[in-house]
Amino acid sequence: MSPNSAPPTSSRAEALAKAGALAQLDKMAGGHYTLGESTPSSPAPSAAFVIMRYDIRERLAEPDGQAACHIDAPVPLGTGAEFVGHVTGEIRLRNLGHSVVARGRLRATAVLPCSRCLREHEAVMQFDVSEDCTLTQMDEPGSYVPDAEYQEPAPIPILDGNIVDLSELVRQLLVLSLPARSLCSPDCRGLCPECGANLNLTTCDCQREATDPRFAPLADLLQTRER
Numbered sequence: 344m345s346p347n348s349a350p351p352t353s354s355r356a357e358a359l360a361k362a363g364a365l366a367q368l369d370k371m372a373g374g375h376y377t378l379g380e381s382t383p384s385s386p387a388p389s390a391a392f393v394i395m396r397y398d399i400r401e402r403l404a405e406p407d408g409q410a411a412c413h414i415d416a417p418v419p420l421g422t423g424a425e426f427v428g429h430v431t432g433e434i435r436l437r438n439l440g441h442s443v444v445a446r447g448r449l450r451a452t453a454v455l456p457c458s459r460c461l462r463e464h465e466a467v468m469q470f471d472v473s474e475d476c477t478l479t480q481m482d483e484p485g486s487y488v489p490d491a492e493y494q495e496p497a498p499i500p501i502l503d504g505n506i507v508d509l510s511e512l513v514r515q516l517l518v519l520s521l522p523a524r525s526l527c528s529p530d531c532r533g534l535c536p537e538c539g540a541n542l543n544l545t546t547c548d549c550q551r552e553a554t555d556p557r558f559a560p561l562a563d564l565l566q567t568r569e570r
Contacts, residue, residue: 395419395509399436403478403507408438412509418451419514424521425454427465430513434472442498447472451517458524459533460541470520474512476501481511 399410412434418426432449450469457464477498479486486500499512532542537549 395513396503397507397509398505399507400478400502400505403436403438403443406438406440409436410507411435412507414447414449414509414513418517419510421514422517422521424517426517427452427454430517432472434509434512436476436501436507438478442475442477443501445472445474445476445499445512449513449516453521455522455525457527457531459526459531460543461534462527462541462543464525464527466522466525468517468520468522470516472516474499474516476512478502478507480504481508 395412395414395416397410397412399412402408402410414434415429415431418430428451430449430451432447434445434447434449437444437446448469448471450467453466453468454463455466456462475498477486477500479500480502481500482503483500487497489495489497499515501507501509501512527543534540535542535547535549538547540547540549
């Protein structure tokens with residue numbers, strides 16, 4: 344599976360449910376909101392919880408209604424990962440009647456452990472957006488119930504009152520796009536399997552087999568074919 348590909352439906356649901364619970368707890372704790380577009384009613388931004396909101400409901404409610412939303416904001420809480428800087432990009436929304444389709448591209452920088460040496464490093468994530476949304480209220484439990492007939496995840500609700508709120512959409516996209524494996528560098532030497540030393544930083548005197556003995560028959564076969 345590629346780093347940006349979505350996991351199976353069951354894994355996807357579990358990941359989103361777990362991360363969503365964290366976001367909901369933060370909101371219940373009194374997180375503040377700020378509008379993605381400047382309006383007189385915008386509350387003061389909060390470093391603790393900043394979401395993306397746009398006063399475009401009337402435009403989107405029309406048949407074939409469309410709107411482009413510029414994204415440049417702190418990463419929503421509840422992703423289960425650490426990020427550096429803002430999530431940026433653009434999401435274009437279009438009302439197709441049965442749903443509102445979201446298309447675009449986003450970029451964010453996550454702080455992840457290296458799969459070989461475990462050292463934390465910054466990993467740039469760039470991914471396309473292609474999701475079905477719906478003009479239903481985000482705080483309505485029924486908005487998250489999937490259609491049993493199609494056995495697919497429910498479209499993501501994007502309404503908070505009369506405001507289009509893209510924070511939950513962006514949060515879910517970031518959760519699903521986190522790479523399963525990430526390297527601090529392509530030539531990372533990893534950890535010594537004997538003493539655990541970081542071989543990028545030091546050497547050790549541990550004696551170890553050049554290859555796993557279980558793969559010895561394959562090594563012999565390879566040598567035979569090279570003769």
